[in-house]
């Protein structure tokens with residue numbers, strides 16, 4: 001026994017982040033060195049007697065893992081902002097702390113959220129495929145070919161353009177507000193959002209911050225579905241938001257509205273969404289996350305919908321952001337093991 005605290009890191013998270021852990025003389029780092037997911041059996045074997053474990057999104061932190069670690073386990077650090085893969089009541093029961101990585105990924109995810117809204121509204125999924133498959137010559141330019149709803153305000157030169165544009169946010173946290181910040185430049189005029197508690201103060205703050213907005217209102221799910229030209233799903237995952245967007249919600253949406261999900265796949269009922277697109281209840285969907293990911297086959301009804309633009313969960317995938325997440329997760333685990341304040345800790 002070295003007398004040091006053992007910290008298990010289940011993926012190679014980059015030299016900079018690993019360096020933070022290795023630099024601490026009181027920590028023994030046990031690392032799965034491959035650039036692949038560590039097998040569960042390796043994790044269960046190596047976590048025995050560990051003080052901390054650094055995991056990535058999707059690795060289940062369950063009773064099996066906590067039991068395998070034994071009473072030495074003090075901290076779990078997840079390199080993600082979401083933590084529905086972690087059994088939070090179990091950690092609370094064992095007084096195990098949980099670190100996570102909010103903030104650093106806000107801008108990257110907001111970028112891709114806006115990008116997906118435009119990709120979906122402007123038929124980018126379908127039209128990219130046409131070029132890639134060498135079929136451009138079969139669809140020569142014509143006035144209304146591939147036209148979609150415009151998610152920006154055109155100005156007085158076009159009297160046919162819409163003059164109001166409402167963005168609806170299911171969940172109005174950091175990423176939602178960073179998304180709105182970007183949309184202001186596109187002329188969004190009205191905002192609807194859902195929140196768990198009365199948020200009239202938030203509405204006023206947003207109105208003060210963006211004087212070009214006509215209105216900012218906390219809404220029910222139904223009001224938001226019916227009133228939005230683009231709906232952004234930006235709630236945490238987990239049981240509370242399971243199938244938040246299902247048939248009922250989708251049926252209430254405008255037929256030329258766009259749905260964007262960059263939160264968690266479980267928030268949207270995939271079968272209902274495939275039906276909504278097929279039967280044209282809504283215009284299009286842009287998804288960075290899908291229920292059951294990454295095991296989605298090319299035959300999945302949603303994947304086959306031409307107006308579903310689906311990305312393989314790359315919301316935070318910029319180099320800068322991933323380094324920021326990895327280093328924050330590393331600092332969290334070191335602080336947790338040493339019993340110090342973490343940069344970002346979940347209140348269990």
Ligand code: DGY
Nearest residue numbers: 079080081082315316
């Ligand atoms: C997270 O950190 O939870 C994101 O979904 C990963 O990109």
